[in-house]
Amino acid sequence: MNTYLDFEKPIESLDSRILELKSLNESNPSDLLVDEIQEIENQINTSYEKIFSSITPWQRTQISRHPQRPKTRDYIENLITDFYPLSGDRAFSEDKAIMGGFGKFRGQSVLVMGHEKGHDTYSRIEHNFGMPKPEGYRKAQRLMKLAEHFDVPVISFVDTPGAYSGLGAEQRGQSEAIARTTECCLSLGVPIVVVIIGEGGSGGAVAIGTGNNVLMLENSVYSVISPEGCSSILWKDTSKTAEAAEALKLTASDMLKIDVIDKIIPEPIGGAHRHHLVTINNTGDAIENCLNVLSNQHGNELKHSRQERYLQIGRLGLFSEKTTTANEVLDNKYGKSRPQQPFYLNTKIQIFFLICVALIILFFYWNFN
Amino acid sequence: MPDNAWQKCKVCMTMLYADELEKTSYVCPNCDNHLQIHPRLRLKNLFDDGQFEEIKYPSNFSDPLNFKDSKTYRERFNQAQEKTGMDDAFLIGMGKIKGIPTTIAAMSFGFMGGSVGPAGAEAMVKAAEHSVTFNTPLVVFTCSGGMRMQTNQFSLQAIPKTLIAVDMVKDAKLPYIVVLTDPTSGGVSASFGMVGDVTIAEPNASIMFAGASVTKNTTGETMPEDVQKAEYLLEHGFVDQIVHRRDIRDSLAQIMSILLKRAA
Numbered sequence: 269m270n271t272y273l274d275f276e277k278p279i280e281s282l283d284s285r286i287l288e289l290k291s292l293n294e295s296n297p298s299d300l301l302v303d304e305i306q307e308i309e310n311q312i313n314t315s316y317e318k319i320f321s322s323i324t325p326w327q328r329t330q331i332s333r334h335p336q337r338p339k340t341r342d343y344i345e346n347l348i349t350d351f352y353p354l355s356g357d358r359a360f361s362e363d364k365a366i367m368g369g370f371g372k373f374r375g376q377s378v379l380v381m382g383h384e385k386g387h388d389t390y391s392r393i394e395h396n397f398g399m400p401k402p403e404g405y406r407k408a409q410r411l412m413k414l415a416e417h418f419d420v421p422v423i424s425f426v427d428t429p430g431a432y433s434g435l436g437a438e439q440r441g442q443s444e445a446i447a448r449t450t451e452c453c454l455s456l457g458v459p460i461v462v463v464i465i466g467e468g469g470s471g472g473a474v475a476i477g478t479g480n481n482v483l484m485l486e487n488s489v490y491s492v493i494s495p496e497g498c499s500s501i502l503w504k505d506t507s508k509t510a511e512a513a514e515a516l517k518l519t520a521s522d523m524l525k526i527d528v529i530d531k532i533i534p535e536p537i538g539g540a541h542r543h544h545l546v547t548i549n550n551t552g553d554a555i556e557n558c559l560n561v562l563s564n565q566h567g568n569e570l571k572h573s574r575q576e577r578y579l580q581i582g583r584l585g586l587f588s589e590k591t592t593t594a595n596e597v598l599d600n601k602y603g604k605s606r607p608q609q610p611f612y613l614n615t616k617i618q619i620f621f622l623i624c625v626a627l628i629i630l631f632f633y634w635n636f637n
Numbered sequence: 638m639p640d641n642a643w644q645k646c647k648v649c650m651t652m653l654y655a656d657e658l659e660k661t662s663y664v665c666p667n668c669d670n671h672l673q674i675h676p677r678l679r680l681k682n683l684f685d686d687g688q689f690e691e692i693k694y695p696s697n698f699s700d701p702l703n704f705k706d707s708k709t710y711r712e713r714f715n716q717a718q719e720k721t722g723m724d725d726a727f728l729i730g731m732g733k734i735k736g737i738p739t740t741i742a743a744m745s746f747g748f749m750g751g752s753v754g755p756a757g758a759e760a761m762v763k764a765a766e767h768s769v770t771f772n773t774p775l776v777v778f779t780c781s782g783g784m785r786m787q788t789n790q791f792s793l794q795a796i797p798k799t800l801i802a803v804d805m806v807k808d809a810k811l812p813y814i815v816v817l818t819d820p821t822s823g824g825v826s827a828s829f830g831m832v833g834d835v836t837i838a839e840p841n842a843s844i845m846f847a848g849a850s851v852t853k854n855t856t857g858e859t860m861p862e863d864v865q866k867a868e869y870l871l872e873h874g875f876v877d878q879i880v881h882r883r884d885i886r887d888s889l890a891q892i893m894s895i896l897l898k899r900a901a
Binding site for chain 1: 695758805851
C-alpha cells in the first residue's frame with residue numbers, strides 16, 4: 269500500500285491507472301497499452317516537477333518523514349556487504365532505535381550505524397519510531413570506540429524525530445548520554461561520514477550526527493526543534509507548522525548555505541520514497557568520495573579538522589576574525605595548522621608589493637625625466 | 638536589578654521583598670526554595686569581596702534566519718537585554734574564590750529562557766579560552782531551557798562547539814565544575830551541563846532532558862513530579878552532591894584547592 273501526502277494526491281489516481289494498465293498488459297499485451305503507460309508516466313513526472321518547483325519547507329518536512337522513504341536498514345542492505353550487526357550497550361540493554369555493526373562498503377571495512385524507524389506498524393514499535401533511549405546512544409559510543417580500535421571509518425545515518433523523552437530515558441540520563449556520545453564523535457581518531465537521510469531531530473540527531481563530513485539528502489530536514497514543537501511554543505498554536513517550518517530554515521539548501529552540511533545528495537524527481545535504489549546508490553557514491561578524501565588524513569588530523577569545522581559554524585555575522593585562541597589551542601594540540609591561504613592573498617604582502625611597484629615606477633620616472 | 642520589588646516564591650507562595658531576597662541570595666527565607674538569581678549578583682556573592690572582572694564575549698546581535706514568529710527575534714532579543722542588563726544569556730567573570738583565581742560562566746533564565754544561541758556558544762568558548770590562558774578552573778552555572786529556536790542550527794551546533802570548549806579546559810588539566818540550577822534542560826543539559834569533572838546541583842532544581850509537556854505530547858507518558866529533580870538525579874548517579882546556595886562558595890573552594898593541590 270502506498271502512502272500519498274496531501275500534495276501528492278493527484279499522483280494517486282495516475283499510479284492506480286498505471287497498475288490497472290500494467291495488469292491488463294500482462295494478460296493481454298498490446299503496444300497501445302505500453303504507449304499509454306508511458307504517457308501516464310510522463311504525466312506523473314510533469315506533475316512531480318510542478319510540485320517540486322514550488323515545494324515549501326513544510327512539504328519537505330512531510331517528505332522527510334514519508335513512511336516509504338528508505339530507512340537506515342535499506343541503506344545497509346544495499347550498500348554494505350557482509351553486514352555483521354552488533355547489539356547492546358554492555359550496561360543496561362539493547363536499543364533497536366539505533367542499529368549498527370561492521371561490514372564492507374565497496375570493498376572497504378567500515379562501521380555503519382544509524383537511527384532506524386521501522387517499515388510497518390510492528391517494526392516501528394520495535395524500533396521505537398527511531399527515538400533512541402540512553403542505552404542506544406551508549407551503544408553508539410561503544411561501536412565508535414570499536415571502530416577506532418580497529419582503525420575503520422564510521423558511516424552514520426541520521427533519521428530521528430528526536431531522542432526519546434520519557435521516564436526511563438530520564439532515569440538513565442538521556443542528557444548525559446547525548447553529551448558523551450557527541451564528545452565521542454568529536455574525539456574519534458577515524459573518519460566519520462554522516463548522512464542525514466530523513467529527519468534530523470535536534471540533539472538526538474547531533475549525538476551521532478557530528479562528523480568530518482555531513483551530507484544531506486535533498487528532501488531531508490535538520491532542526492533544533494520540530495515545526496510542531498516550535499509552533500506550539502512560539503506561536504502558542506499547534507496549527508502554525510507551515511509558518512514554523514518556513515521560519516526555522518531547516519531544509520538541505522539552508523544547511524548548505526551556513527556550512528552545517530558539506531553536500532546535498534540529489535533525489536530523483538518524485539523523491540527518495542519513489543526511487544529507493546537510485547537514491548541509495550547516489551548516497552553510496554557521495555560517501556565513497558568523502559571516504560576517499562578522508563583516507564589521506566589520520567588520527568590527530570581528523571580530530572583537528574572535525575573540531576575546527578564545528579568551531580567555525582555559527583561565527584557568521586558574529587565575528588570579524590575567523591580564528592580565536594580556541595583554534596590556536598587545537599593547532600597546538602593536534603600539531604598541524606589549518607590550510608594557509610596562498611601568500612599573495614595576504615594583505616601585508618599585497619601592500620608591500622604595491623609599494624615596491626610604486627617605487628619602481630617612481631624610480632624610472634625620475635631617471636628618464 | 639530585579640524587575641519588580643516583590644516576587645512570589647513558587648513553592649510556599651509567600652510574597653518576598655527584593656531587598657530581603659538579595660540578602661539571602663534569592664533563597665526563600667520562608668521555605669528555603671532556591672529562586673532564580675541574576676548572574677551578576679551570583680558572581681558578586683561567590684567571589685572574594687564581591688570583586689570580579691567581567692569577560693566580554695562576541696555577542697553582537699546576529700539573526701541569520703531573519704526569524705519572526707508573533708514577534709521578531711530582534712524584538713525579543715532587545716527586550717531580554719533590557720530586562721536583564723546582559724549581552725546574552727551568559728555572564729562570564731573572573732575573580733578569586735578564597736584566593737583561588739577562578740573563571741565563572743553563569744546563565745540567566747531571564748534572557749530568552751537562558752537559551753543558547755551562536756553568541757552563547759561563543760561565550761562558552763571564550764570562558765574556556767580564558768580559563769586555559771589564565772590557568773584557572775572553569776565553573777559553569779547552568780540555567781536554561783535549552784538551545785535557542787530563533788537561530789536554529791547555529792544553536793543546535795552549539796552542542797559540539799561547547800563540548801570542544803569544555804575539552805580544552807579538561808586537556809589543560811584544569812577542573813571543569815558544573816553547578817546545575819533551576820531549571821536546566823534540553824541542549825544545555827545534553828552538552829556542557831552533563832560532562833563536568835564534578836557536578837553539583839542546587840536543592841530541588843529541575844534538571845531534565847525534555848520537559849513534562851514535551852514528554853506528554855510526544856510519548857503520552859506523564860512524568861512523575863519528583864523525577865526531574867536534583868535529588869532524583871543524585872539518587873540515579875548523575876550528580877555528585879546537592880549543595881545549598883549559601884554553601885556553594887565553600888564547596889567550590891574546597892574541591893578546587895584539592896584538585897589544584899593548593900595548601901588549604
